[in-house]
Amino acid sequence: MKGNKMVRESTLPIALSDSGDRVKMWAPEAEVETEALAQLRRVAQLPWVHGVRVMPDVHVGKGATIGSVIAMNQAVSPSAVGVDIGCGVAAVRTNIRADQLTDLHLLRxxxxAAIPVGFNSHDELPDLRRFGMETGVRGLFDRFETLDEKVMPLKQRAVRQLGTLGGGNHFLELCLDQDDLVWITLHSGSRNIGKTLADLHINIAKSLGHNQGLVDKELAVFIEGTAQMDAYKHDLWWAQEFAAQSRALMLGLFKEQVVKHFAGLPVSFDEPINVHHNYVREEKIDGQTLLVTRKGAIRAGAGDLALIPGSMGTGSYVVRGRGNPNSYFSASHGAGRRMSRNKAKKSFTEQDLADQTAGIECRKDAGVLDEIPAAYKDIHQVIEAQKDLVEVVGHLRTILCVKG
Incomplete structure (x- = not known):
């Protein structure tokens, strides 16, 4: 079994059948959902697509597949970015040791109490001066009036949602590394404002003449040099910055609670990791300047540090990119779901959740049953499948998890 697994992984990547050489996969075709394969083939048919790279956490998404990296020539598909623009992860190592941990329930x-979760938001934005973020956030919201006019009524909601978690697979965690040092990790996106901007521009793209008759209307694109593309990129860059600033603020609030909880200890923090995995970036690919969308994928350029999380109970991997041009300098964003949320709720019980998160301070109720570890792929196998894309720096074991 182990030998077969190693042989299988040594053959990756593979070319997706019936797609020429445009789609390369770091996952065996037989192990990918039929609909996800169909989505990948539809993307590859778009005339603007230079190539598609598929990560080992691949699964069905809306329009474009989650776990896909799409390089386009003078075009971008908003659905290939995802509706949670700028969604990503952040992490920071502390000097706290495992033997210094106390009362994790109180800390959770x-x-x-400090970081609103689910549909909640701050009553008012925290004092940003505590985190050295005042100038950056002020500049972000000073530019709010330059966004599409349809989102103008959402400004105060966006202000209050900065530095809040949201729900679904977003999390705040404490983890232990191989040296038994404590890490803070989190996963979040651009909240309602990012989704609203994404949906708005997806609908605009669908209405454009060059997108009529596409193999899939959800893959509608904007073309470089048009007013619609300029407007989309403007709003996109703003939403990506919002998401990054939101993660930075949550890290600051999280760190404050850790310092308070471990009062009396000289707590210190390393430089943080803060990376997107739903975003667009202009990059040099195969000698050409292309627009690269990563939907459920991270940039793994040579030396780039990133976090690849698993699920509640399985921890995360800190990785360093190998700069593999074959994957368009990319790697997976996480474990990836192996079953839908509805199927997970029908397949498992609260007792199953408690069993699979034994020893972890976290919610174990029906409200987070769809996030049960068994609903996700094996993060260790996902990492093993992309050894040519990232170098493992360390595995983080979850000891506390906050979900929305």
Missing amino acids: SSIE
Whole structure:
């Protein structure tokens, strides 16, 4: 079994059948959902597509597949970015040791009180001067009036949602590394404002003449040099910055609670990791300047540090990119779902959730049953499948998890 697994992984990447050489996959075709394969083939048919790279956490998404990297020539598909623009992860190592941990339930409660989760938001934005973020955030919201006019009524909501978690697979975690040092990790996106901007521009793209008759209307694109593309990129860059600033603020709030909880200890923090995995970037690919969308994928350029999370109970990997041009300098964003949320709710019980998160301070109720570890692919196998894309720096074991 182990030998077969190693042989299988040594053959990756593979070319997706019936797609020429445009789609290369770091996952065996037989192990990918039929609909996800169909989505990848539809993307590859778009005339603007230079190539598609598929990560080992691949699964069905809306329009474009999650776990896909799409390089386009003078075009971009908003659905290939995803509706949670700028969604990503952040992490920071502390100097706290495992043997110094105390009362994780109390710490989880204080984190949940400091950082709103689910549909909740701040009553008012925290004092940003505490985190050295005042200038950056002020500049971000000073530019709000330059966004599409349809989102103008959402400004105050966006202000209050900065530095809040949201729900679904977003999380705040404490983890231990191989040296038993504590890490803070989190996963979040651009909240309602990012989704609203994404949906708005997807609908605009669908209405454009050059997108009529596409193999899939969800893959509608904007073309470089048009007013619609300029407007989309403007709003996109703003939403990506919002998401990054939101993660930075949550890290600051999280760190404050850790310092308070471990009062008396000289707590210190390393430089943070803060990376997107739903975003667009202009990059040099195969000698050409292309627009690269990563939907459920991270940039893994040579030396780039990133976090690849698993699920509740399985921890995360800190990785360093190998700069592999074959994957368009990319790697997976996480474990990836192996079953839908509805199927997970029908397949498992609260007792299953408690069993699979044993020893972890977290919610174990029906409200997070769709996030049960068994609903996700094996993060260790996902990492093994992309050894040519990233170098493992360390594995982080989850000891506390906050979900929305």
